[in-house]
Amino acid sequence: MxxxxxxxxxxxxxxxxxxxxxxxxxxxxxxxxxxxxxxxxxxxxxxxxxxxxxxxxxxxxxxxxxxxxxxxxxxxxxxxxxxxxxxxxxxxxxxxxxxxxxxxxxxxxxxxxxxxxxxxxxxxxxxxxxxxxxxxxxxxxxxxxxxxxxxxxxxxxxxxxxxxxxxxxxxxxxxxxxxxxxxxxxxxxxxxxxxxxxxxxxxxxxxxxxxxxxxxxxxxxxxxxxxxxxxxxxxxxxxxxxxxxxxxxxxxxxxxxxxxxxxxxxxxxxxxxxxxxxxxxxxxxxxxxxxxxxxxxxxxxxxxxxxxxxxxxxxxxxxxxxxxxxxxxxxxxxxxxxxxxxxxxxxxxxxxxxxxxxxxxxxxxxxxxxxxxxxxxxxxxxxxxxxxxxxxxxxxxxxxxxxxxxxxxxxxxxxxxxxxxxxxxxxxxxxxxxLLFLFKTSRPHIAEVGLVPGTQHFRNIRRHAVQTVPSVLTVRVDESLYFANARYLEDYLYDRVAGDRGLKHVILMCSAVNEVDSSALESLEAINQRLESMGVTFHLSEVKGPVMDRLQRAHFLDELTGRVFLAQYDAATELDPSLLQQTPQLRKIA
Structure with a gap:
């Protein structure tokens, strides 16, 4: 046959x-x-x-x-x-x-x-x-x-x-x-x-x-x-x-x-x-x-x-x-x-x-x-x-x-x-x-993370005693980015960055992001431009392969003011090596 x-x-x-x-x-x-x-x-x-x-x-x-x-x-x-x-x-x-x-x-x-x-x-x-x-x-x-x-x-x-x-x-x-x-x-x-x-x-x-x-x-x-x-x-x-x-x-x-x-x-x-x-x-x-x-x-x-x-x-x-x-x-x-x-x-x-x-x-x-x-x-x-x-x-x-x-x-x-x-x-x-699914995913869990002492792991600063530096902000979004939640991420970052004079770098940790649609891509571009106007460099870390493939087909990576890091540990320590000497702190959950 x-x-x-x-x-x-x-x-x-x-x-x-x-x-x-x-x-x-x-x-x-x-x-x-x-x-x-x-x-x-x-x-x-x-x-x-x-x-x-x-x-x-x-x-x-x-x-x-x-x-x-x-x-x-x-x-x-x-x-x-x-x-x-x-x-x-x-x-x-x-x-x-x-x-x-x-x-x-x-x-x-x-x-x-x-x-x-x-x-x-x-x-x-x-x-x-x-x-x-x-x-x-x-x-x-x-x-x-x-x-x-x-x-x-x-x-x-x-x-x-x-x-x-x-x-x-x-x-x-x-x-x-x-x-x-x-x-x-x-x-x-x-x-x-x-x-x-x-x-x-x-x-x-x-x-x-x-x-x-x-x-x-x-x-x-x-x-x-x-x-x-x-x-x-x-x-x-x-x-x-x-x-x-x-x-x-x-x-x-x-x-x-x-x-x-x-x-x-x-x-x-x-x-x-x-x-x-x-x-x-x-x-x-x-x-x-x-x-x-x-x-x-x-x-x-x-x-x-x-x-x-x-x-x-x-x-x-x-x-x-x-x-x-x-x-x-x-x-x-x-x-x-x-x-x-x-x-x-x-x-x-x-x-x-x-x-x-x-x-x-x-x-x-x-x-x-x-x-x-x-x-x-x-x-x-x-x-x-x-x-x-x-x-x-x-x-x-x-x-x-x-x-x-x-x-x-x-x-x-x-x-x-x-x-x-x-x-x-x-x-x-x-x-x-x-409707409940759309509501929940439109307001994804977003955590500011820091380095767990003695490890290469990054965890929520409100739940763990971690090391952070004033010059670097790392934000982890625990949801794929799409039209319903893209603006929510924008607003969160703008509110967090506004008034923080010592901030030089923002890293978006993408370990939980499985998809970025066109609306979310536009939001990332807007975030990149807005941060640049504020003198802050925008970086990505731990981007998954399929997401990276989509981003590479667009012009976003060419216009990105910062870099795409394979690992969050590499990103944080390279952008400010003094992170490793910081004293761990735990911020109480609001």
């Missing part, structure tokens, strides 16, 4: 990770993947139905979104353990996105969800091909944690109407709670008994069933499988009760007829108005889903010293969402709980997801008629138990202690998500994070 052909093959293989791990696939990996697939399938069947209910969609769309998307991710994804499918937060965002359009017709609502999946998939694919995975870094972890916590509370509250058998609506927590309170007198006792009972059972299953089974003599692996099957047991028992006792005739809401068969091939509606209306929501869902998915994938990969490629993850998730759109599903991403289960169950490769898809296919073919009498209260219990594990109020305490700016971002995100809605909440969180 020619070198050109080999290079082409390598480039093609980069977009198909299966060509890498597939070459090493063996019987041991097959066995591990099959076991993991069985466990995740058991978990995913009730979750898929429940999350479709949360999104306001027919139950079967949850199953459809759990088949071909898993196969697509197995082909294009890089995580060995990530389990893709419907998740709570994305389901809630789907409901909010379509709800904003005021769609009430069920068929049009479902069609909008399919378009949302397609838009999300296309956006993720485009971001992956353009290698824009870094854009997700604009969503800080505290903001995501605050958003997920607030969303978890809204999701749990939204399901109480199914638990209690009453009607309630609202896109934020306050509206939901008020509507629940108004309709509480209409509570259906039979539905409440099923819903509360299923919820308590599922909470107990999460913590208590596995230890009990082990005490009864079961091996840990089998006990774990049976514990994961807890939601299936709840579904089976409550469905049988509803069927046998005719509880649907007593007002218990049931899933009803679920179409039997494989997912249909669907062609998303090409309605320009609908696409434009959903575009902003699709972008938010894409970014939130990607961040959540990559966070889980990287955490699990680190445990086995494996590598995740974020840009390829965008392609994998994009392909999964496109697959969901063409098979009657709705937006999907990597789920935290099922991915952890997949990892703990021993999944070795993404093939475990493909095997899970086969399991869901079999369920869609054989089990859907049995779901007719499944109470919606049971599915609501499944959702509540799953999402409450995502609620983490400790993020408020941690950010308050560590960073008031991060606390502000978290608090605003949570407050707006709970009080206004999910899209406004996460949008405000992202915007506030960016």
């Amino acid at each position: 020619s070198e050109t052909a080999k290079a082409g093959a390598r480039k093609f293989a980069r977009y198909l990770p299966i060509l890498d791990w597939g070459k090493r696939y063996d019987r041991s990996a097959l066995t591990s993947d099959l076991v993991a697939a069985v466990i995740v399938t058991i978990m995913l069947i009730p979750q898929s139905l429940a999350y479709a209910l949360l999104a306001g969609l027919p139950a079967e769309m949850g199953l459809y979104a759990s088949i071909l998307p898993l196969v697509a991710y197995a082909l294009f994804g890089t995580s060995r353990a990530l389990a893709v499918g419907p998740v709570a937060v994305v389901s809630l965002m789907t409901a909010a996105a379509i709800g904003n359009l005021g769609i009430s017709d069920p068929a049009t609502y479902a069609a909008a969800a399919i378009v949302l999946a397609l838009l999300s998939g296309l956006m993720l694919l485009a971001m992956g091909l353009l290698r824009l995975g870094f854009l997700a870094n604009f969503l800080s972890h505290p903001v995501i944690a605050g958003f997920i916590t607030a969303s978890g509370m809204i999701i749990a509250a939204s399901q109480l109407k199914h638990i209690l058998g009453i009607k309630a609506s609202g896109h934020n927590l306050l509206d939901l709670l008020l509507d629940l309170g108004r309709n509480l007198p209409n509570l259906n006792p039979t539905t409440a008994a099923i819903g509360v009972g299923a919820t308590l059972f599922l909470f107990w299953v999460r913590k208590g069933l596995k230890p009990l089974l082990i005490r009864l003599g079961l091996r840990p692996r089998m006990a774990d499988i049976l514990a994961k099957a807890g939601p299936v047991a709840a579904v089976a028992v409550t469905t049988l009760l509803c069927w046998g006792l005719g509880l649907n005739e007593r007002g218990v809401a049931i899933v009803g007829a679920v179409p039997q068969g494989l997912p249909p091939l669907t062609l998303p509606a090409f309605d320009a108005e609908l696409w434009i209306g959903l575009a902003g929501s699709a972008l938010l869902i894409s970014v939130i889903g990607f961040v959540e998915s990559v966070s889980v994938a990287q955490t699990l990969a680190a445990k086995k010293r494996q590598r995740i490629v974020p840009d390829q993850e965008l392609i994998g998730l994009g392909a999964s969402n496109v697959a969901a759109a063409v098979t009657g599903g709705y937006p999907v991403t990597g789920g935290f709980a099922r991915s952890v289960v997949n990892f703990d169950a021993g999944a070795e490769t993404p093939a475990a997801g493909a095997f899970t898809a086969i399991g869901i296919c079999l369920a869609a073919l054989a089990l859907t008629p049995l779901l007719f009498f499944l109470p919606k209260a049971t599915l609501a219990a499944t959702i509540i138990v799953a999402v409450l594990s995502l609620v983490d109020f400790s993020i408020l305490k941690r950010t308050w202690i560590y960073s008031k700016a991060d606390f502000a971002a978290v608090a605003v995100t949570m407050a707006l998500t709970l009080g206004v809605g999910v899209e406004i909440g996460v949008s405000a969180g992202v915007l506030l994070s960016i």
